[in-house]
Amino acid sequence: MTGQQKKGPTATGGAVLRERVTEAITEAAFAELAETGYARLSMEAVARRAGVGKAALYRRWPSKPAMIMDLVRGRVADSLPCIPATGDLHTDLRALLASYRSQLANPLLALIGAELLAESRRDNALAQMLHTEVAAPRRLAALAILQGAIDQGELPPTLDVELATDLLIAPLTFRMVILDEHCDDEYLETLTSAALAALKASVRRP
Amino acid sequence: MTGQQKKGPTATGGAVLRERVTEAITEAAFAELAETGYARLSMEAVARRAGVGKAALYRRWPSKPAMIMDLVRGRVADSLPCIPATGDLHTDLRALLASYRSQLANPLLALIGAELLAESRRDNALAQMLHTEVAAPRRLAALAILQGAIDQGELPPTLDVELATDLLIAPLTFRMVILDEHCDDEYLETLTSAALAALKASVRRP
Amino acid sequence: MTGQQKKGPTATGGAVLRERVTEAITEAAFAELAETGYARLSMEAVARRAGVGKAALYRRWPSKPAMIMDLVRGRVADSLPCIPATGDLHTDLRALLASYRSQLANPLLALIGAELLAESRRDNALAQMLHTEVAAPRRLAALAILQGAIDQGELPPTLDVELATDLLIAPLTFRMVILDEHCDDEYLETLTSAALAALKASVRRP
Amino acid sequence: MTGQQKKGPTATGGAVLRERVTEAITEAAFAELAETGYARLSMEAVARRAGVGKAALYRRWPSKPAMIMDLVRGRVADSLPCIPATGDLHTDLRALLASYRSQLANPLLALIGAELLAESRRDNALAQMLHTEVAAPRRLAALAILQGAIDQGELPPTLDVELATDLLIAPLTFRMVILDEHCDDEYLETLTSAALAALKASVRRP
DNA sequence: TTCTAATCGAGACGGTACGTCCCGTCTTGCC
DNA sequence: GGCAAGACGGGACGTACCGTCTCGATTAGAA
Numbered sequence: 001m002t003g004q005q006k007k008g009p010t011a012t013g014g015a016v017l018r019e020r021v022t023e024a025i026t027e028a029a030f031a032e033l034a035e036t037g038y039a040r041l042s043m044e045a046v047a048r049r050a051g052v053g054k055a056a057l058y059r060r061w062p063s064k065p066a067m068i069m070d071l072v073r074g075r076v077a078d079s080l081p082c083i084p085a086t087g088d089l090h091t092d093l094r095a096l097l098a099s100y101r102s103q104l105a106n107p108l109l110a111l112i113g114a115e116l117l118a119e120s121r122r123d124n125a126l127a128q129m130l131h132t133e134v135a136a137p138r139r140l141a142a143l144a145i146l147q148g149a150i151d152q153g154e155l156p157p158t159l160d161v162e163l164a165t166d167l168l169i170a171p172l173t174f175r176m177v178i179l180d181e182h183c184d185d186e187y188l189e190t191l192t193s194a195a196l197a198a199l200k201a202s203v204r205r206p
Numbered sequence: 207m208t209g210q211q212k213k214g215p216t217a218t219g220g221a222v223l224r225e226r227v228t229e230a231i232t233e234a235a236f237a238e239l240a241e242t243g244y245a246r247l248s249m250e251a252v253a254r255r256a257g258v259g260k261a262a263l264y265r266r267w268p269s270k271p272a273m274i275m276d277l278v279r280g281r282v283a284d285s286l287p288c289i290p291a292t293g294d295l296h297t298d299l300r301a302l303l304a305s306y307r308s309q310l311a312n313p314l315l316a317l318i319g320a321e322l323l324a325e326s327r328r329d330n331a332l333a334q335m336l337h338t339e340v341a342a343p344r345r346l347a348a349l350a351i352l353q354g355a356i357d358q359g360e361l362p363p364t365l366d367v368e369l370a371t372d373l374l375i376a377p378l379t380f381r382m383v384i385l386d387e388h389c390d391d392e393y394l395e396t397l398t399s400a401a402l403a404a405l406k407a408s409v410r411r412p
Numbered sequence: 413m414t415g416q417q418k419k420g421p422t423a424t425g426g427a428v429l430r431e432r433v434t435e436a437i438t439e440a441a442f443a444e445l446a447e448t449g450y451a452r453l454s455m456e457a458v459a460r461r462a463g464v465g466k467a468a469l470y471r472r473w474p475s476k477p478a479m480i481m482d483l484v485r486g487r488v489a490d491s492l493p494c495i496p497a498t499g500d501l502h503t504d505l506r507a508l509l510a511s512y513r514s515q516l517a518n519p520l521l522a523l524i525g526a527e528l529l530a531e532s533r534r535d536n537a538l539a540q541m542l543h544t545e546v547a548a549p550r551r552l553a554a555l556a557i558l559q560g561a562i563d564q565g566e567l568p569p570t571l572d573v574e575l576a577t578d579l580l581i582a583p584l585t586f587r588m589v590i591l592d593e594h595c596d597d598e599y600l601e602t603l604t605s606a607a608l609a610a611l612k613a614s615v616r617r618p
Numbered sequence: 619m620t621g622q623q624k625k626g627p628t629a630t631g632g633a634v635l636r637e638r639v640t641e642a643i644t645e646a647a648f649a650e651l652a653e654t655g656y657a658r659l660s661m662e663a664v665a666r667r668a669g670v671g672k673a674a675l676y677r678r679w680p681s682k683p684a685m686i687m688d689l690v691r692g693r694v695a696d697s698l699p700c701i702p703a704t705g706d707l708h709t710d711l712r713a714l715l716a717s718y719r720s721q722l723a724n725p726l727l728a729l730i731g732a733e734l735l736a737e738s739r740r741d742n743a744l745a746q747m748l749h750t751e752v753a754a755p756r757r758l759a760a761l762a763i764l765q766g767a768i769d770q771g772e773l774p775p776t777l778d779v780e781l782a783t784d785l786l787i788a789p790l791t792f793r794m795v796i797l798d799e800h801c802d803d804e805y806l807e808t809l810t811s812a813a814l815a816a817l818k819a820s821v822r823r824p
Numbered sequence: 825t826t827c828t829a830a831t832c833g834a835g836a837c838g839g840t841a842c843g844t845c846c847c848g849t850c851t852t853g854c855c
Numbered sequence: 856g857g858c859a860a861g862a863c864g865g866g867a868c869g870t871a872c873c874g875t876c877t878c879g880a881t882t883a884g885a886a
Binding site: 037038039110111114115117118119120121122127135160163166167169170171173174175177178179180187190191193194195197198199201 | 316320323326328373376385386393396397400405
């Protein structure tokens with residue numbers, strides 16, 4: 001919960017958004033998200049499920065998108081960014097891909113993620129949030145590993161790290177998010193090797 | 207338009223869905239899709255915009271998903287599958303990626319595509335349609351080129367064509383669909399080279 | 413059937429409203445009237461029941477009220493006006509009331525009658541029709557008997573025949589139409605006596 | 619307003635139907651009744667005219683008949699029952715008839731009344747309501763006067779008060795409701811005299 | 825402890841859209 | 856041309872939620 005709540009004690013008299021209510025709403029909202037999805041989710045249903053008045057929701061967030069955005073931000077922040085570092089490039093990249101896989105395999109987050117992604121094309125605030133809270137930290141992990149390998153001479157300094165990151169991350173993401181198919185360990189192993197071969201053959205900035 | 211319309215003359219006189227009305231609805235539906243998106247699209251608004259009664263919509267399709275699915279199927283089928291074949295592997299792959307890029311760059315289809323993709327996780331019929339009508343034919347083009355190269359000895363016969371296809375298509379798709387960023391010609395060129403390097407380094411079936 | 417049909421053979425080619433169709437519509441319309449009433453009757457349902465296209469109805473009548481009015485006019489005209497004349501005043505009046513009773517006891521006509529009466533307050537054409545086709549001929553029978561009695565000296569020539577007619581007809585009509593109660597023979601007998609007493613006590617024009 | 623509203627404060631806070639809204643609906647409903655009649659009245663139009671959501675209507679009444687029934691019941695209950703009692707039989711009966719006349723002369727109630735009467739033949743609940751709320755109280759006034767006259771010896775104890783009531787009320791009602799004609803004071807005076815003559819000539823139970 | 829003001833549940837409020845039914849008109853192809 | 860069939864634009868049905876608002880009742884910090 002990182003949203004816009006007024007929690008601190010106010011000047012006169014006692015009236016603060018109650019923690020228990022916020023928790024009940026959060027739980028109910030994720031349950032509804034899982035069952036009916038973002039597009040069809042109704043504030044009415046969340047309130048009903050939480051045993052709470054609708055006003056309790058609108059007292060905390062100005063709208064449905066704002067609420068969901070805030071809740072998802074909180075939950076995604078929890079899920080680790082995961083930066084392995086054994087020093088061996090192949091091993092580290094494989095571990096990174098495995099970490100991505102485990103996150104993408106969470107059915108609830110995959111479900112909600114796809115809907116938020118679609119929504120983000122019409123909602124710049126949402127797009128911004130998704131970028132800074134979700135995409136950027138994850139991409140950073142890959143960049144860190146690649147940069148480390150360059151520093152140690154394992155990869156050429158002319159490497160286009162952006163494209164290299166795409167080559168690593170994209171096939172896995174594509175397969176799981178767009179094709180909605182599972183990726184087994186062999187796929188991960190082969191993918192790591194292939195990507196590494198491409199990088200070593202030198203993916204250069206033009 | 208491939209849906210369930212009863213167009214041909216029936217046995218004993220009778221009535222037939224009128225072409226002009228169907229066209230008006232189609233046009234209005236895409237305009238609404240562009241403006242408000244799939245999730246928020248309302249049948250009422252489509253009918254209003256088309257200058258048509260709601261019943262005219264429900265006479266043609268049983269529901270909103272069915273209508274959109276049918277309309278999108280029709281439009282996507284029009285947009286070419288695009289199979290270049292100069293014989294030169296690098297050139298062909300680049301041309302293929304350029305063709306993909308031009309389709310993904312259509313803002314309306316990108317917009318709708320993302321929403322349909324999200325929706326398809328909760329609607330198997332939609333998922334099936336997207337696979338057979340959209341994904342499969344496009345993937346086929348890539349597979350054809352790769353298989354041709356294998357047959358001519360340019361690529362090893364042990365190549366895992368599925369993974370190879372991912373390596374080719376995924377980075378472009380990932381960048382345009384998920385990151386919503388443009389890919390210039392240089393990106394395409396570098397990507398083609400990198401992917402080709404990876405393939406030649408032999409992506410093998412396990 | 414006395415309405416506006418074009419029945420006679422027309423000048424060019426053969427196109428005449430077909431008798432069988434008109435009959436089927438008439439039958440279906442009365443069946444619908446009996447089941448659902450005038451207000452809820454739907455042209456669609458009449459056409460369906462008659463096994464006929466809706467256009468066949470609108471080719472014959474311009475609207476639902478016009479159709480029903482025309483059909484009811486035809487049927488009411490059939491039901492006799494009934495003018496008894498034994499010469500004995502008490503007997504004749506009783507017979508007249510019995511005749512009224514039998515008509516009002518027809519459940520279909522009572523049902524439709526009440527609805528048409530209500531409708532007639534908003535539809536002058538209907539009101540006019542009901543007056544000239546239904547009310548006037550029936551009232552005439554009562555007036556004829558009373559006038560005969562005056563001519564023979566049984567009733568004073570100063571009798572207000574309009575009010576006298578009300579005194580006779582109204583209680584029976586009131587009881588059957590408004591209270592929706594049955595009137596047995598004893599009621600009829602007592603009513604005849606009472607009305608006669610009132611008349612003889614001389615109901616005078618002011 | 620005697621309907622099913624939940625007005626009193628409920629146990630645990632909550633919401634209550636607001637008086638102002640109910641009033642706006644009532645006013646709009648009678649205006650619509652006057653203009654378009656019961657059969658053609660649409661809930662949508664009432665809501666529109668009242669500046670109110672449709673739900674506000676359905677929150678108060680389950681259906682159109684229930685709403686109209688409730689509103690009419692309320693309004694009719696307001697209109698006085700009117701029991702004159704000077705002690706003089708002729709004067710009292712004339713006053714009673716004048717009171718009836720003034721009520722039947724209300725064009726709105728006459729209009730609605732006819733429609734409800736017609737409808738009541740197909741709706742037992744409505745028929746019951748009309749009987750107990752409208753007919754019975756009015757009939758009671760007449761019965762009271764007649765019984766008083768019997769008790770004081772002005773009318774014979776064998777008088778059939780039911781038939782006697784018909785003789786009094788029916789002609790006036792018949793003329794105003796069925797013939798839709800006005801009754802002037804002279805008609806009332808002559809009617810009172812004639813009915814009284816009939817009663818004194820002794821309308822007996824068989 | 826008492827005061828007091830914001831939060832609580834509940835749900836009514838004016839709206840919009842749903843998918844269905846019927847209106848009265850129009851269109852098609854057969855007879 | 857009449858006919859059966861039924862599509863057409865339109866409008867009302869009764870329901871579900873939207874986001875706002877109005878109630879008493881509850882609750883917890885400040886006095």
